[in-house]
Amino acid sequence: MPSAANSERDGVRVTGVYSGVVDREGVCRPNGLTAAFSVSGTAAREMTYTIIFDADGYTGVTRIVGPVRPGKTLRGTVAIRRSVGEPVSGPQVSVVSVRSVQTAEAPSENGPCPASGVRVWADRGDAAMGLRVTGLHLENCGTSPYTLDGRPQLQLLDADHKTVEGIRLVPGDEVANLDGSPDVVRPVTLNPGERARATIAWRNTVQTVGAPVNAPYLRVRAKPGAAPVMVTPELDLGTTGKLGVRAWQKE
Numbered sequence: 001m002p003s004a005a006n007s008e009r010d011g012v013r014v015t016g017v018y019s020g021v022v023d024r025e026g027v028c029r030p031n032g033l034t035a036a037f038s039v040s041g042t043a044a045r046e047m048t049y050t051i052i053f054d055a056d057g058y059t060g061v062t063r064i065v066g067p068v069r070p071g072k073t074l075r076g077t078v079a080i081r082r083s084v085g086e087p088v089s090g091p092q093v094s095v096v097s098v099r100s101v102q103t104a105e106a107p108s109e110n111g112p113c114p115a116s117g118v119r120v121w122a123d124r125g126d127a128a129m130g131l132r133v134t135g136l137h138l139e140n141c142g143t144s145p146y147t148l149d150g151r152p153q154l155q156l157l158d159a160d161h162k163t164v165e166g167i168r169l170v171p172g173d174e175v176a177n178l179d180g181s182p183d184v185v186r187p188v189t190l191n192p193g194e195r196a197r198a199t200i201a202w203r204n205t206v207q208t209v210g211a212p213v214n215a216p217y218l219r220v221r222a223k224p225g226a227a228p229v230m231v232t233p234e235l236d237l238g239t240t241g242k243l244g245v246r247a248w249q250k251e
Contacts, residue, residue, distance in 0.1 A: 067103035101230035117142025122231035157217035175244030
């Protein structure tokens with residue numbers, strides 16, 4: 001049976017919550033919820049959304065939805081599994097976070113090869129003792145060799161997709177030397193099917209007067225002139241004013 005749902009954030013709205021989860025065999029299982037939702041295209045361009053849903057007593061889930069054209073509404077459902085512990089009576093599914101990127105700049109770890117001939121995406125990252133680390137990955141999915149020479153070109157953007165100014169991009173070792181290897185800029189040529197990685201690192205320390213800097217979005221160009229790809233590493237830079245960027249290395 002559906003229950004009332006009115007959670008809404010940034011054009012994403014939960015429209016209904018149903019008990020049970022339908023598995024791959026089409027059988028409804030009682031150990032979860034199914035939430036119906038809608039995504040409204042309020043931007044001027046076609047967008048792809050990354051949405052996090054959650055409910056008390058259940059395990060949060062991330063869905064990538066799109067493309068959503070301007071002025072259009074896309075509807076879907078998401079399954080949310082019950083976590084360890086007693087079931088919660090009448091749980092309310094919430095939209096915890098919404099991030100949106102232009103579909104033309106959406107990252108792709110798999111699927112059809114982009115027109116650029118390369119896929120670019122970010123991993124989930126790691127955090128410990130105030131140090132954040134995220135890997136930027138590139139795969140040559142084309143038919144010709146692809147050469148990188150240096151560090152990716154990066155542009156930080158805030159939650160409103162506006163450029164964040166005043167952040168220095170420095171060699172990765174100036175923030176942390178993670179594996180002891182030298183951060184050396186050298187040409188990297190990838191044959192079709194090969195991959196490269198460039199790590200970004202930052203600290204969320206707050207040491208000086210001023211507001212901490214948060215930049216959810218990062219526009220990545222693998223090299224000068226490359227097509228941009230927007231990833232969402234959720235950069236919480238504190239007041240450090242810098243982001244470390246290691247050179248591309250073959251994986």
